[in-house]
Amino acid sequence: MSEKLVQALRQEFGADILAASAYRGDHHVTVAPARVTAVLRYLQQRGGCEMLADVIGVDYPDREQRFDVIYYVRSLSAPRQVWVRVSVREGEAVPSACALWRSADWHEREVYDLFGVPFAGHPDLRRILCHHEFEGHALRKDYPVELGQELSAPEKLFSDHDIARAAHRASLAQNPTGAGDEIHPSDLLTVNLGPSHPAMHGCLRAECLLDGETIVEARAEIGYLHRCFEKEAEDHTWAEVMPYTDRLNYCSPMLNNVIYALAVEKLLHVEVTPRCRVIRVIVSELSRIIDHLVCVGTNLVDMGALTMYWYTFYVREAMCQIIEKLCGSRLTTNYARIGGLSHDLYPGCEDEVRTKLRMLEEAVRDVVKLAARNRIFLDRTVGIGAISRADAVSYGLTGPCLRACGIPYDVRKVHPTLDYQEYDFDVPTGEDGDTHARIMVRLAEMVQSKRIIEQALQKLPAGPVNVDEPRVILPPKAKVYGSIEGVMNQFKLIYEGIQVPAGAAYGCGEGANGELGFYCIADGGGRPYRIKVRPPCFPIYGAFTHIIKGGMVADAIATLGSLNIIAGELDR
Amino acid sequence: MAVDLANPGNFLTTRLRQAINWGRKYSLWPIPYGTACCAIEFMAAVSSYHDLSRYGAELVRFSPRQSDLMIVAGTISYKQAPILKTIYAQMCEPKWVVAMGVCASSGGFYKNYGTLQGIDRVIPTDIYVAGCPPTPENLFHGLLLLQDKIDREGLVASAQRHGEQTG
Numbered sequence: 001m002s003e004k005l006v007q008a009l010r011q012e013f014g015a016d017i018l019a020a021s022a023y024r025g026d027h028h029v030t031v032a033p034a035r036v037t038a039v040l041r042y043l044q045q046r047g048g049c050e051m052l053a054d055v056i057g058v059d060y061p062d063r064e065q066r067f068d069v070i071y072y073v074r075s076l077s078a079p080r081q082v083w084v085r086v087s088v089r090e091g092e093a094v095p096s097a098c099a100l101w102r103s104a105d106w107h108e109r110e111v112y113d114l115f116g117v118p119f120a121g122h123p124d125l126r127r128i129l130c131h132h133e134f135e136g137h138a139l140r141k142d143y144p145v146e147l148g149q150e151l152s153a154p155e156k157l158f159s160d161h162d163i164a165r166a167a168h169r170a171s172l173a174q175n176p177t178g179a180g181d182e183i184h185p186s187d188l189l190t191v192n193l194g195p196s197h198p199a200m201h202g203c204l205r206a207e208c209l210l211d212g213e214t215i216v217e218a219r220a221e222i223g224y225l226h227r228c229f230e231k232e233a234e235d236h237t238w239a240e241v242m243p244y245t246d247r248l249n250y251c252s253p254m255l256n257n258v259i260y261a262l263a264v265e266k267l268l269h270v271e272v273t274p275r276c277r278v279i280r281v282i283v284s285e286l287s288r289i290i291d292h293l294v295c296v297g298t299n300l301v302d303m304g305a306l307t308m309y310w311y312t313f314y315v316r317e318a319m320c321q322i323i324e325k326l327c328g329s330r331l332t333t334n335y336a337r338i339g340g341l342s343h344d345l346y347p348g349c350e351d352e353v354r355t356k357l358r359m360l361e362e363a364v365r366d367v368v369k370l371a372a373r374n375r376i377f378l379d380r381t382v383g384i385g386a387i388s389r390a391d392a393v394s395y396g397l398t399g400p401c402l403r404a405c406g407i408p409y410d411v412r413k414v415h416p417t418l419d420y421q422e423y424d425f426d427v428p429t430g431e432d433g434d435t436h437a438r439i440m441v442r443l444a445e446m447v448q449s450k451r452i453i454e455q456a457l458q459k460l461p462a463g464p465v466n467v468d469e470p471r472v473i474l475p476p477k478a479k480v481y482g483s484i485e486g487v488m489n490q491f492k493l494i495y496e497g498i499q500v501p502a503g504a505a506y507g508c509g510e511g512a513n514g515e516l517g518f519y520c521i522a523d524g525g526g527r528p529y530r531i532k533v534r535p536p537c538f539p540i541y542g543a544f545t546h547i548i549k550g551g552m553v554a555d556a557i558a559t560l561g562s563l564n565i566i567a568g569e570l571d572r
Numbered sequence: 573m574a575v576d577l578a579n580p581g582n583f584l585t586t587r588l589r590q591a592i593n594w595g596r597k598y599s600l601w602p603i604p605y606g607t608a609c610c611a612i613e614f615m616a617a618v619s620s621y622h623d624l625s626r627y628g629a630e631l632v633r634f635s636p637r638q639s640d641l642m643i644v645a646g647t648i649s650y651k652q653a654p655i656l657k658t659i660y661a662q663m664c665e666p667k668w669v670v671a672m673g674v675c676a677s678s679g680g681f682y683k684n685y686g687t688l689q690g691i692d693r694v695i696p697t698d699i700y701v702a703g704c705p706p707t708p709e710n711l712f713h714g715l716l717l718l719q720d721k722i723d724r725e726g727l728v729a730s731a732q733r734h735g736e737q738t739g
Contacts, residue, residue, distance in 0.1 A: 130686070131651040138685050148685050151650050196605060196655055197634075203607045203652060224652045225607055228684040243681070250609035250705075294612065313619040320616070330616075331609055331705050568608055 001080040002027045005047050009082075012042060024266050024505040028070070028083045036086050037095045040071060044100055048080060049073040050393050052097060053539075055107035056083075056519055056532040057115040061141045063087075067117050069094050072506070072519070072534070076393065076402075076409040083506075093120040103396030106542040114139035114230075129223040129571060131155070138231060145228070145235050157207040157219040163188055166209050166217040183211060191553065195224040201298065201560065202567035206545060213552050218545040222571055229572040233531040237497025238264055239338055241528065246332040248533065249569040251294050252512040254287035254323070257336035262417055263507025263518035264338045267500050270472055276340050276465045277418045281456045282353065283326070283335060284418075284509075285449040289360060290319050291512035291564075292400075292442040292449075296367065299439060299561030303380045308367050315363040318356045322349070338498060339473045340466030350457050357450050364446055371439075381436035385559030387547050392433060395546070396539030399514025400441045401563055405433035411510040418509075423452050435555075438562040472498055497526025511536050513564055537570040589727050596640075596666065597722040598628035600715075603639035603663070605656060608646030610673040610705040617708035624708075627715050636662040641718070642695075645705075647675035648688045660695045668722070670699045670714055673706055680704055 006020050006027050016039070019030040031039050043049040056070040065087040074081035086094050096119040097104035108119045109128040116137035119125060127134060131151045136143055158166075167185040174183065189210045194200035203224035209217040229248065233241045245260045246253040258280045265272065272280075297312030320330045325346055327335040335342055371377045387397070392405045402409055410427045412420040428444035430437025466473045470489050479486030500522040508517030514536030523529040540563050547563075548556040604614050617624050624630045633639040636659045648656055660669070671691050674680035677700040679689035691697055698721060701714035 143685070145684050148650055148687070148689075151654055153654055154651075195652065196607075196659055202611060202646075224649060224655075225647060226649055226651065226686045227608075227647055227682045228686045232682070232684055247609055250612060294615075298615070310620045313616065314621060317616065317619075317621040330707060331613060 001078055002082055005043070005049070005080055005082055008047065009039065009042070013039060023503045024269070026083065026504070026506050027081075028085055028504070030085045030087065033086050033088055033092065033094050036071070036084065037097065037100070039084055040073065040097050040100055043073050043082065043084070047073075047082075048075050048078070049082065051076055051396055052101040052103050052107070053081075053396060053398075053515065054517070054519070054532065054534045055097075055104065055111055057111035057117060057139065058521060058530050059115055059140050065089050065092075067115055069111055069117055070519075071097065076407060077414070079415050088117060090116075091118070093118040095120050096122040098122055101396070102391070102394045102546075103539045103542060106538065107396075110538075113137070116140065127223075129226040131223065138228065143231075145231050155221070157192075157221055158190060158209065158217075160185070162217075163190070163209060170211055170216040187211060188216065193556070195221075200557075201565060204541065204560070204565055204567060204570070206548075206556070208548075208553060208556070210553055213554070215548055215551055215553055215556060218548055218556075220541060220545050222541060222567075225567040225571040227568070227572065229533065230531055233528050235527070237526045238500060238528060239493070239498060241531065242336065242338075243332065243334045246334055247568050248535065248572065249291070249511060249513065249516070249537075249566045250331055251566055252287040252291035253331060253333045254283040254335060255291075255509065255511050255516065257333060258284050258418075259507060259509040259511065259516050260518050261336040261338050262509060263505065263520050264498075264500065266507045267503060267505045267520055267522055268338070268472060268498070270339050270467055270469060272340055272467055273464055274461045275344075275463045276467075278456050278460050279341060279345060279465060280336065281418050281420070281423070282453050282460075283323075283333075285453045285456075286319055286322065286353070288449050288512050289446050290316055290323075292446050293319070293363075295512075295561070295564040296439055296442055299558065299564075300367075300371065300377075302558050302561040303377065305371070305374075305377065308370060311363050311366050315356070315360050318359055322352055322356060325349070325352075337466070337473070339469055340464075344465050350460065353453060353457065357453060360446065360450060364443055368443060378436070380555070380558055381439065381562075382434060383432065384435045384551065384555045385547050385562065386432055386434035387543060388433065391543070391546065395543035397514065397543060398539075399511065399536050400438055400445060401433075401540055402514065403427065404430035404437035404441045406431050411508055411515050415508065417507075423455050425449075425452050435559055435562040442564075499524070499526055500528075506534075508534065513537055513540065513566065513569070516569075533569075533572055535569040535572060537565045541565045541570055590723075592727060593723050593725060597719040599631075600629040600641040600668075600718075601631045601633050601639045602629055602641040602643050603633050603636050603659075604643050604645055605659065606643075606645040607648065607652065608675065610645035610676070613705040613708060614643060614645045614672065614711065617711050622708040622712075624712070624715075627712060627719075629715055636660070637664065639663055640667050642667065642669045643672050643711075644669065644676040644691050644697075645672040647680070647682060648691055648694075649686050650688055651686075653688050653694050656691065657694045668698045668718060669695055670701060670711075670718060671697050672701045672711060672714070674702060674704050677702070 016035045054072040058068040071084040113127040132155045164185045167183045171183040194205035195203040205221040208215045245256040293312040293316040297309045300308040324330045327333045389405045408427045425448045475486045480490045502524040504521045506519045517534035519532040521530040671677045699718045703710045
C-alpha cells in the first residue's frame with residue numbers, strides 16, 4: 001500500500017521527489033524544503049495519511065546539508081505510512097507543517113530545541129525539553145553527552161501582555177456586543193499546576209488563567225523529566241539501550257522492551273522463535289493490564305474515589321509479583337533481548353498467571369459496579385474533557401484516548417507483529433471522547449488483554465526462546481568458559497555490540513497509551529547512530545491545554561488522569 | 573524511657589530529648605516529591621499490600637508546609653532542581669530528606685546533560701535508598717534507618733544542620 005502511495009507521489013510531483021527508497025518495508029521520499037508543505041498536504045488530503053505521527057531530526061555533521069528533518073505520516077485504517085525527508089544546511093529553515101496538523105507544533109519545537117533547525121511559519125518556536133537558559137543544541141553530534149547546564153529559576157509561562165490579551169478575549173467571548181462588564185486582567189487568577197503537584201502525576205506543568213473557576217487560557221510546559229534517552233542511546237551499544245527503555249513508560253516497561261527489540265530485529269532482519277513470540281505477547285498484555293490498573297486507580301482517586309485505588313492496586317500488586325518472579329524486578333524489567341528474551345518463563349508461571357487473571361476479572365467487575373452508576377463519578381466524567389474526532393487526529397492522539405473518540409485504530413490490528421492477527425480480541429471504542437469514555441475503554445481493554453493472555457497460554461509452544469544466531473545472542477556460559485570461539489563471541493558482543501547493518505527502520509507496537517515506536521538509524525557499527533522514540537504521550541499532552549480550556553479547573557485534574565500522561569515517556 | 577518504680581502507675585521518667593525524638597520519629601508526615609518510576613513504587617508502598625502506615629509515616633501531605641519528611645522519588649533534572657529547592661525551603665524545621673532510588677541519590681545511570689547528579693547538590697539529604705527503583709521493602713528500610721537517626725539527634729540538630737548549610 002505504501003508503494004502505491006510513493007508511486008502516486010512521483011506522478012504528482014515528478015522531479016520534485018528528489019529520491020525515494022524502501023528499506024525493510026519502510027518507504028522514504030526526499031523532497032526539497034520548498035516543496036515539503038505541498039507534499040505533506042497531498043499526503044494528508046489525497047493520500048489518505050491523516051495523521052502526522054512524528055517529526056524526526058537527524059544530524060550528519062560531515063554533510064554540507066547537515067540536518068535531516070523527517071516527517072512521519074500514516075493512515076489510521078490501513079498499513080499505509082511514509083516518511084518525508086528534507087535535508088537542510090545549518091540555519092536553513094524548513095517550512096512548518098503547523099497549518100496542516102496541530103501535532104506539528106510540539107514535534108517541530110522538539111527538533112528546533114535539540115538540533116537548532118528553525119521552522120518558518122511556526123507560531124511559537126521555543127525550546128521544549130531543555131530549559132530556557134540552555135545553550136547549544138543537545139542532540140547535535142558535537143554536543144558532549146555529559147555537559148549539564150544549571151538553571152537559575154523556572155520560567156514564567158504568561159507575561160503581563162499574555163494575561164491582558166486573554167482577559168480581552170474572555171470579555172469578547174462573554175459579551176460579543178461589547179456591552180456589559182469587561183473582564184479586567186487583574187480579575188484573572190494565574191494558577192500554576194505542577195511540576196511538583198501530586199495531582200499532576202509526575203512532573204507535568206500547566207499554567208492556567210482562571211476567571212472564577214473556569215480556565216480561560218492554559219499553557220503546558222514539559223521537559224522536567226528529560227533524561228536524555230536519545231542521547232544516551234547514541235552513547236551505548238544496541239543491547240545496552242534495553243534498560244533505558246524500561247524507564248520510558250515505567251508503568252508498562254515490558255511493552256517498551258518488546259517493541260524496542262522488535263525495532264532492532266527489523267533492522268537486523270531476524271525473526272524470533274515461536275515460543276518467544278507467545279511469551280512476548282503474554283508479558284506485553286500483562287504490562288498493559290498493570291498500566292491500565294494504575295491509570296484507572298489513580299484517576300479515580302483524583303475524583304475522591306479512594307476505594308477503587310485499593311481494589312486496583314491490590315490486583316496490580318498480584319501482577320507485579322509475577323513480573324518480579326519472572327525477571328527479578330517489579331518495575332524495571334529489562335526482560336526482552338534483541339533476538340529473544342533474557343530467559344524462559346519460570347516453572348508454574350502459567351498457572352499463576354491464570355489464577356491472578358481471575359483476580360483481575362473480579363476487580364474490574366467491582367470497579368465497574370462501584371463506578372458505573374455512581375452519581376458523583378458520572379457528573380465528574382460524562383461530557384467532561386472531551387475532544388472531537390477531528391481534533392484527536394490532528395493532535396496525533398493514539399491508543400485508548402483516540403479509541404475513546406470512536407476511531408478503532410490499534411497497532412495490533414493495523415500492523416500486527418508477534419502474530420497478533422492470530423488472536424481473537426476486540427478493540428473497545430467509546431463515542432464521545434470524554435473522560436468517561438477513556439476510563440471505560442481502559443477497563444474494557446483489560447478484559448480483552450485477559451482474553452489474549454488466555455489464548456496465548458493455551459497455545460504456548462515448546463522450544464527455545466532465543467534465536468540460534470551467534471552474531472546477536474550471547475553464547476551459553478559453558479561455551480564461554482569452554483571454548484575460544486565462545487569467549488571471543490561473548491567479548492565481541494559485549495564490547496563492540498551487535499553489528500547492525502547500516503540503514504533506517506521503524507518498529508512500532510501498541511503501547512499502553514498508544515502507538516509506541518522506535519525509529520532507529522544504524523551506521524553499521526555496534527551503537528545506534530540515532531534512535532527517535534515515538535512516544536504516545538507526547539502528542540496527547542500537546543492536546544491537553546486544548547482539552548481543558550473552557551472547563552473547570554478541578555476537571556482539568558480528572559481529565560489529566562484519564563489521559564494517563566507518563567512523564568518518563570513524554571520527556572524521555 | 574523507664575517506669576518510675578516508686579510510682580509505677582503514674583510516672584514515666586525519661587530525657588526530654590528522647591521523649592521528643594520518640595514522638596518525632598513515629599509521626600513523620602511525608603511529602604512525596606515524586607517525578608518518575610520511583611513514585612510508582614512509592615504509591616505501591618503506601619497502598620494496601622505493603623502499607624506504609626505500619627511505620628507511622630502514612631499521613632502523606634501534599635503541602636510542604638504540613639510535612640517534615642520529604643521523599644524525593646525519581647530523577648531530578650536541571651530543569652526541576654530550582655523547584656525542588658523552593659519546595660524544600662517551604663518546609664518547617666525540623667525536616668528530613670530521603671533520596672529514594674539511585675537517580676535521586678546520584679543521578680543513577682543517567683550521566684548526561686539533563687540530569688542532576690544527586691539531590692544533595694541542592695538540598696541536604698539524610699538517607700539514601702538504593703535501588704532502581706527500590707522495592708517498597710527497601711523504602712521501609714530507609715525509613716527505619718531515618719527513625720534511628722532521628723532518635724540519636726539532639727533537639728536542635730536540624731537547626732544546626734541548617735546553620736552549617738548556610739554558614
